[in-house]
Amino acid sequence: MTTLDQLFETAKSARERAYAPYSDFKVGAAILTKGGKVIAGCNVENAAYPEGVCAEGGAISAMILAGETEIAEVVVVGDAALCTPCGGCRQKLKEFADGTVKVHVADLFGIRRTFSVAELLPAGFELK
Numbered sequence: 001m002t003t004l005d006q007l008f009e010t011a012k013s014a015r016e017r018a019y020a021p022y023s024d025f026k027v028g029a030a031i032l033t034k035g036g037k038v039i040a041g042c043n044v045e046n047a048a049y050p051e052g053v054c055a056e057g058g059a060i061s062a063m064i065l066a067g068e069t070e071i072a073e074v075v076v077v078g079d080a081a082l083c084t085p086c087g088g089c090r091q092k093l094k095e096f097a098d099g100t101v102k103v104h105v106a107d108l109f110g111i112r113r114t115f116s117v118a119e120l121l122p123a124g125f126e127l128k
């Protein structure tokens with residue numbers, strides 16, 4: 001199994017654990033860190049809608065907890081034609097990934113498209 005296959009399977013499994021009773025739109029994400037760890041996240045909705053957390057945001061939180069701060073590659077899995085990260089998550093990914101990092105977007109059957117972080121978020125916000 002390649003690393004990319006492992007990321008896809010990890011994201012797909014994470015998606016199964018998503019808490020999405022309101023939208024019924026489950027998403028899973030898997031991050032490969034530069035340190036070689038594979039870290040998963042799933043979306044967690046809330047009755048107060050904006051308080052929910054996207055799969056990518058959950059994975060980033062878990063990555064930080066695991067002591068990693070650099071993203072090497074990302075896979076996002078959702079049951080949609082093109083489940084790209086939302087605008088907020090693009091900025092969250094940029095915080096920990098350089099513009100060349102690949103973000104693979106998958107449906108339940110496999111990866112459908114691959115973007116770089118810079119393609120997903122041109123002219124992203126930078127404080128420094």
Ligand SMILES: [Zn+2]
Nearest residue numbers: 054085086089
């Ligand atoms: Zn998001």
